[in-house]
Amino acid sequence: MYLVFFLHILLDRFLVVHTCPSFCTCSNGTSGTAELRWVQCGDPRISTVPANVPADTVRLRLEKTGVTRVPRAAFFNLSELLFLWLAYNAIAWIHPSSFVNLRALRELRLDGNGLTAFPWEGLRDTPRLRTLGLHNNRLASLPAHAALFLLNVTYLDLSSNRLTALSAELLDLWFPIPGREERSVPRRILGLHDNPWWCDCRLSLMVSLSTSPASPVVLTDRTLTCKGSPTGTRAPFPRCARPSVRPSATRVVSLRGSNVILRCHATGYPTPTLTWVKTSKRADCCGRDVPGGGEEVPRNLESSLQGSPRVGVRWSLISLDDLASKDAGEYRCRARNMAGISEAPVKLTVVGVTRISGRPPKKSQRTPLKKPKRTRMTLSLAPPPYQKKLSIYN
Known part of the structure; x- marks a missing residue:
C-alpha cells in the first residue's frame, strides 16, 4: 500500500517536471x-x-x-x-x-x-x-x-x-x-x-x-x-518651496521634575514633514558636558505630535515629562520636503531646587515689654485764693 502511494507521488512529480x-x-x-x-x-x-x-x-x-x-x-x-x-x-x-x-x-x-x-x-x-x-x-x-x-x-x-x-x-x-x-x-x-x-x-x-x-x-x-x-x-x-522653520522659543529654562513642551511650525511646498532630533546633552545651567555613560546623541525623538492646518503649513511639538539633568541640551526641529531640509535649534536648560542643609534656626522669642505701674494721683481741689464766698440774701 505504501509502495503504491510512493510510486504515485514519484509519477506526479515526474509529470510535473517533464510534461508541458x-x-x-x-x-x-x-x-x-x-x-x-x-x-x-x-x-x-x-x-x-x-x-x-x-x-x-x-x-x-x-x-x-x-x-x-x-x-x-x-x-x-x-x-x-x-x-x-x-x-x-x-x-x-x-x-x-x-x-x-x-x-x-x-x-x-x-x-x-x-x-x-x-x-x-x-x-x-x-x-x-x-x-x-x-x-x-x-x-x-x-x-x-x-x-x-x-x-x-x-x-x-x-x-x-x-x-x-x-x-x-x-x-x-x-x-x-x-x-x-x-x-x-x-x-x-x-x-x-x-x-x-x-x-x-x-x-x-x-x-x-x-x-x-x-x-x-x-x-x-x-x-x-x-x-x-x-x-x-x-x-x-x-x-x-524649501521649508522654513520657526520654534516658539529658542531658549527654555525649566525646573528639575517639571514638565515642558517644545513646539515649532514650518511652511513650505509641498507641505513639509517635521521631526525632532536631540543633538547635544548638557548637565546644568553652566553648559558643562555630562560625564561618560550618558545617552548617545544625536538621536531622533519618536514621541512627537504634529498636524497640518492647511496646505503648506505644519506644526509639531514634543512633551518632556519629569525633567532630569539628562534631558537638558539642544533640540532641533527639522523640516523636510522634496525641495530641501531646514532646521531650528531649541536649547533646554534644566535647573535644580537648592535645599538648605541642617535644621532651620529657631525663631527668636521676643520678651514682652513690662507695662509701667500705674500711680494713683489725687487731685486737691482747693479754692483759689481769689475765690469769694457768695452769700445769698433773701
Missing part, C-alpha cells in the same frame, strides 16, 4: 553549458494560470490569453524562475501572495492588462526583482507604502496608466537627500509618461533633477503633461 502544459510550447535554451527550460503559452483558450508548468522552468511567458485572475501561490513550484511575463492578457486582479516562493525572480512584466490596483506588498517574496513592467494598465494611485517594496527595482514602467500624483516616500526613494543615505543609491529607469498628472511641483522638480548628469533617475520620456486640477484644465507645474 496544454496549449503551451516548452523548449530548452542554453546559458553557457547549462540547459534552461523555457515555457511559452499564448493561446486565447487558456483561462487560468497553468498548474503543471515544469518545476525547472526559468522563463515563463503567458501572453495574449484569457487569464483574468492570478490566484494565491500560482507559481509556488517554480522556485528557479527568473523571468515571468504575463503581458497582454485580461488580468484584472492579483492575489497579494501570488508570487510567493519566487525568490530568484529577476523580471516581472504585466504590461497591457486591466489592473486597477497592484499588490505591492506581494513583492516582499521577490527580493531579487530588478525589472517591473506595469505599462498600459488602469492604475489610478501609487500608494506611499509601495516605496518599501521597490528598494531593489532598477527599472519601473508605469506609463500609460491613470496616475495623478506621486507620494513623498517614492520621491525620497528615487531622489534621496545627500548625507541622509548610508547605502549606495542604485541608478533607476522610470517610465512615467502618458498619465493625467495633476499640477504638482513634485513632478516639475523631478523632471529638472533627472536632467542632471549625476541624477540617480533616468526618465524614459521627459514630456510629462500636467492636467491641472481634477477637472482637466492644463496649467504649468508650480514651483516647490
Whole structure:
C-alpha cells in the first residue's frame, strides 16, 4: 500500500517536471553549458494560470490569453524562475501572495492588462526583482507604502496608466537627500509618461533633477503633461518651496521634575514633514558636558505630535515629562520636503531646587515689654485764693 502511494507521488512529480502544459510550447535554451527550460503559452483558450508548468522552468511567458485572475501561490513550484511575463492578457486582479516562493525572480512584466490596483506588498517574496513592467494598465494611485517594496527595482514602467500624483516616500526613494543615505543609491529607469498628472511641483522638480548628469533617475520620456486640477484644465507645474522653520522659543529654562513642551511650525511646498532630533546633552545651567555613560546623541525623538492646518503649513511639538539633568541640551526641529531640509535649534536648560542643609534656626522669642505701674494721683481741689464766698440774701 505504501509502495503504491510512493510510486504515485514519484509519477506526479515526474509529470510535473517533464510534461508541458496544454496549449503551451516548452523548449530548452542554453546559458553557457547549462540547459534552461523555457515555457511559452499564448493561446486565447487558456483561462487560468497553468498548474503543471515544469518545476525547472526559468522563463515563463503567458501572453495574449484569457487569464483574468492570478490566484494565491500560482507559481509556488517554480522556485528557479527568473523571468515571468504575463503581458497582454485580461488580468484584472492579483492575489497579494501570488508570487510567493519566487525568490530568484529577476523580471516581472504585466504590461497591457486591466489592473486597477497592484499588490505591492506581494513583492516582499521577490527580493531579487530588478525589472517591473506595469505599462498600459488602469492604475489610478501609487500608494506611499509601495516605496518599501521597490528598494531593489532598477527599472519601473508605469506609463500609460491613470496616475495623478506621486507620494513623498517614492520621491525620497528615487531622489534621496545627500548625507541622509548610508547605502549606495542604485541608478533607476522610470517610465512615467502618458498619465493625467495633476499640477504638482513634485513632478516639475523631478523632471529638472533627472536632467542632471549625476541624477540617480533616468526618465524614459521627459514630456510629462500636467492636467491641472481634477477637472482637466492644463496649467504649468508650480514651483516647490524649501521649508522654513520657526520654534516658539529658542531658549527654555525649566525646573528639575517639571514638565515642558517644545513646539515649532514650518511652511513650505509641498507641505513639509517635521521631526525632532536631540543633538547635544548638557548637565546644568553652566553648559558643562555630562560625564561618560550618558545617552548617545544625536538621536531622533519618536514621541512627537504634529498636524497640518492647511496646505503648506505644519506644526509639531514634543512633551518632556519629569525633567532630569539628562534631558537638558539642544533640540532641533527639522523640516523636510522634496525641495530641501531646514532646521531650528531649541536649547533646554534644566535647573535644580537648592535645599538648605541642617535644621532651620529657631525663631527668636521676643520678651514682652513690662507695662509701667500705674500711680494713683489725687487731685486737691482747693479754692483759689481769689475765690469769694457768695452769700445769698433773701
